[in-house]
Amino acid sequence: MTNLATYFDQLLFVALPYVAFFVFFLVSITRYHWRGFTYSSLSSQFLENRQHFWGLVPFHYGIIVVLTGHVVAWLIPRQVLWWNDRPLRLYILEISALACGLLTLIGLVSLMLRRLTVSKIRVVTSKLDWVVLLLLLAQVVSGVGTAVLYPWGSSWYAAMAAPYLWSILKLNPDLTYIAAMPPLVKFHIVGAFALILVFPFSRLVHILVIPNPYLWRKPQVARWYRAPGEAAGEPV
Amino acid sequence: MNVRSQISMVFHLDKCIGCHTCSIACKNIWTDRNGTEYMWWNNVETKPGTGYPTAWEDQNKYNGGWAADGSRLRLKSTSKTQTVFNIFHNPSMPTMDDYYEPWTYDYQHLFNAPEGPDQPTARPISMVTGEPINVESGPNWDDDLSGSPIYAANDPNLAGLSEEEKAQLSAIERLVFFYFPRICNHCLNPACVASCPSGALYKRGEDGIVLLDQTRCRAWRACISACPYKKVFFNWSTGKSEKCILCFPRVETGQAPACFHSCVGRIRYLGVLLYDAGGIERMARLPEEELVEAQRSLVLDPTDPQVIAAARKSGIHDAVIESAQRSPVYKFVKEWKLALPPHVEFRTFPMLFYVPPLAPVMANRGATGVENVSQDLFHDIDTARVPMRFLANLFGAGHEGKVRYTLRKQKAVRWYRRALTVGDVGVDLAERMLREADSNVEEAEAIYRLTSLCTVDDRYVIPPMYREEAIEMMRDPLEHKQGVGFGLLRGPRRGM
Ligand code: HEM
Ligand code: SF4
Numbered sequence: 001m002t003n004l005a006t007y008f009d010q011l012l013f014v015a016l017p018y019v020a021f022f023v024f025f026l027v028s029i030t031r032y033h034w035r036g037f038t039y040s041s042l043s044s045q046f047l048e049n050r051q052h053f054w055g056l057v058p059f060h061y062g063i064i065v066v067l068t069g070h071v072v073a074w075l076i077p078r079q080v081l082w083w084n085d086r087p088l089r090l091y092i093l094e095i096s097a098l099a100c101g102l103l104t105l106i107g108l109v110s111l112m113l114r115r116l117t118v119s120k121i122r123v124v125t126s127k128l129d130w131v132v133l134l135l136l137l138a139q140v141v142s143g144v145g146t147a148v149l150y151p152w153g154s155s156w157y158a159a160m161a162a163p164y165l166w167s168i169l170k171l172n173p174d175l176t177y178i179a180a181m182p183p184l185v186k187f188h189i190v191g192a193f194a195l196i197l198v199f200p201f202s203r204l205v206h207i208l209v210i211p212n213p214y215l216w217r218k219p220q221v222a223r224w225y226r227a228p229g230e231a232a233g234e235p236v
Numbered sequence: 237m238n239v240r241s242q243i244s245m246v247f248h249l250d251k252c253i254g255c256h257t258c259s260i261a262c263k264n265i266w267t268d269r270n271g272t273e274y275m276w277w278n279n280v281e282t283k284p285g286t287g288y289p290t291a292w293e294d295q296n297k298y299n300g301g302w303a304a305d306g307s308r309l310r311l312k313s314t315s316k317t318q319t320v321f322n323i324f325h326n327p328s329m330p331t332m333d334d335y336y337e338p339w340t341y342d343y344q345h346l347f348n349a350p351e352g353p354d355q356p357t358a359r360p361i362s363m364v365t366g367e368p369i370n371v372e373s374g375p376n377w378d379d380d381l382s383g384s385p386i387y388a389a390n391d392p393n394l395a396g397l398s399e400e401e402k403a404q405l406s407a408i409e410r411l412v413f414f415y416f417p418r419i420c421n422h423c424l425n426p427a428c429v430a431s432c433p434s435g436a437l438y439k440r441g442e443d444g445i446v447l448l449d450q451t452r453c454r455a456w457r458a459c460i461s462a463c464p465y466k467k468v469f470f471n472w473s474t475g476k477s478e479k480c481i482l483c484f485p486r487v488e489t490g491q492a493p494a495c496f497h498s499c500v501g502r503i504r505y506l507g508v509l510l511y512d513a514g515g516i517e518r519m520a521r522l523p524e525e526e527l528v529e530a531q532r533s534l535v536l537d538p539t540d541p542q543v544i545a546a547a548r549k550s551g552i553h554d555a556v557i558e559s560a561q562r563s564p565v566y567k568f569v570k571e572w573k574l575a576l577p578p579h580v581e582f583r584t585f586p587m588l589f590y591v592p593p594l595a596p597v598m599a600n601r602g603a604t605g606v607e608n609v610s611q612d613l614f615h616d617i618d619t620a621r622v623p624m625r626f627l628a629n630l631f632g633a634g635h636e637g638k639v640r641y642t643l644r645k646q647k648a649v650r651w652y653r654r655a656l657t658v659g660d661v662g663v664d665l666a667e668r669m670l671r672e673a674d675s676n677v678e679e680a681e682a683i684y685r686l687t688s689l690c691t692v693d694d695r696y697v698i699p700p701m702y703r704e705e706a707i708e709m710m711r712d713p714l715e716h717k718q719g720v721g722f723g724l725l726r727g728p729r730r731g732m
Pocket of ligand 1: 041042044045056060063136206324325
């Protein structure tokens with residue numbers, strides 16, 4: 001029994017992450033290179049505008065805050081633990097995180113309903129879109145469930161999950177903390193790896209091409225076959 | 237002086253017969269694909285009317301173009317900060333309902349229907365969902381419907397017209413209208429380019445054609461709302477924006493764009509304008525009533541030695557300068573001042589100019605039958621059936637001066653030709669009218685020739701672009717020999 005459990009742990013928490021990250025990088029990069037055209041947010045706002053707002057906006061605001069939280073706590077776990085030292089600060093953090101999780105959930109459910117019920121939107125929904133949405137749903141539900149059932153997530157994530165993720169990065173997987181996690185939490189971790197695995201094949205690649213240069217560039221863009229003024233040897 | 241060259245256009249509205257040949261030529265070449273059925277890169281609208289998409293000129297509804305706030309020029313629909321917050325849901329995004337849902341007919345049913353007491357019919361089928369639909373509007377639903385209280389009455393250009401002027405538009409069996417063909421204006425200060433978060437939209441340095449890089453577009457859809465002319469379209473199938481490319485593959489090989497080439501009324505002119513790129517931003521901030529003149533002042537005289545020297549310095553080929561000297565667009569826009577930019581108040585500086593129509597109808601039905609409005613041979617332009625203010629809303633940012641100028645000149649040219657060919661008007665009277673319209677006999681002759689007797693070569697003066705040389709500088713032509721070529725090697729498809 002314990003042998004079997006260890007075997008599964010090895011598979012899900014050691015093999016899976018490496019496979020997922022390897023595929024993620026390989027496919028994202030080659031896809032960008034050879035199939036750059038397919039990198040798009042594949043917006044469907046043109047076909048349906050009202051429900052679009054109530055799904056896409058809460059979902060994105062929620063998920064971006066929650067994901068950023070995960071990354072920050074992974075990068076600076078000690079500072080997070082310091083913050084959580086005071087109960088008031090801990091409550092503020094936990095409540096805002098939970099609120100964002102619920103926001104994500106509401107948005108996700110309403111955008112799934114939109115995909116299901118609006119006939120024009122069904123036309124632009126692929127099977128893979130459904131795989132992604134269902135994986136996200138499972139992920140958000142298990143995340144919110146964890147937050148409610150196992151307080152205080154922000155602290156034990158920083159203390160126990162962050163070291164595990166670092167150990168993966170350092171190519172020296174350490175399952176000490178993971179093995180003891182409750183099944184729901186394990187499910188959430190495996191879901192994350194599954195999402196990373198389908199990520200490069202799906203519409204999620206839009207996250208890799210968020211247009212940050214816009215914030216710095218000049219408004220107008222010109223492209224030249226030659227540099228301007230090149231013929232006269234004097235660039236303008 | 238930062239001289240650049242721009243392929244520019246003039247449409248002569250008095251010659252447009254509203255046949256839509258241009259639209260069909262364009263559709264057959266560029267937008268007959270899945271996801272583009274609803275797009276009309278070229279369309280012809282009836283004025284007064286609401287156009288396509290419905291009421292596109294109403295920027296309170298669509299938020300397109302630029303606003304000048306004091307010393308700043310800003311896009312109405314977006315900004316750097318707004319892009320961050322609105323990228324998930326664009327609040328100024330038009331939807332398919334503002335255009336129309338494209339449809340075909342279930343022709344198969346005519347063959348497959350089981351035998352019955354009635355004739356089978358071919359029902360309309362949505363080209364998006366494939367389901368039967370009730371057709372309620374189309375891209376040209378108000379064609380020739382000027383005067384109608386449902387369509388024409390909603391034309392945004394009726395703003396500010398008196399009741400009398402409005403009545404004037406729909407007098408005599410409600411027959412007054414003219415046509416307004418539209419393509420992308422390949423603007424000097426394009427709102428679409430400035431709005432694109434990905435930098436996918438760009439102006440070609442060498443000829444000013446505004447293009448959208450399909451591989452860089454990520455469907456953030458800012459361009460759709462930013463373009464005040466609604467000439468960037470969203471391909472709902474590939475998830476990419478698309479727009480008029482001024483048939484650059486044709487232009488590069490010396491052929492006129494398809495809509496120009498097919499134009500039955502020969503209303504379209506194409507040629508190079510040299511302009512000063514350094515002045516654009518300052519000019520675009522000026523008060524509305526100065527904008528027409530401001531845009532004109534950006535256009536440079538291609539025979540001026542200083543301009544030629546500066547053009548050479550910015551790498552403009554001698555053949556392009558020579559082409560600019562023969563440009564029919566330069567004559568209409570700058571020399572004769574007959575052609576005006578549409579809705580210059582959007583501040584994008586459109587490079588497609590229109591010669592406003594000297595609408596012909598002069599009679600009115602009175603108590604005793606048909607009465608002439610004016611005893612003159614050609615009516616007084618101020619009592620024209622299309623009120624001056626309406627044309628001013630379209631072509632003068634609401635100010636009549638520039639429109640009156642071109643109509644007076646056009647009228648004087650007609651009198652002058654009438655004097656020569658029919659002789660029932662005195663030549664001295666005609667010449668006096670020309671003088672009063674800021675013109676003269678030579679100019680009148682030139683205007684007459686380029687308007688009425690123009691050949692293909694007069695209308696389209698296409699500069700050689702030396703694209704083959706430019707491409708050879710960037711790529712080895714032998715690199716792709718016996719291969720599959722370069723560019724997009726796979727059909728544009730949604731997803732991976
Ligand atoms: C980081 C910045 C992000 C930006 C700028 C962004 C932007 C967008 C945009 C523009 C769309 C298309 C919306 C439309 O239909 O008009 C979209 C859709 C979507 N995004 Fe994001 N996104 C971001 C992050 C994320 C993240 C972190 C996730 C989840 C892990 C995510 C998941 C999705 C999904 C699932 C859809 C499809 C929704 C549907 O079914 O309609 N996005 N995103
Ligand atoms: S008219 Fe053409 S160039 Fe001007 S803003 Fe619209 S799409 Fe861009």
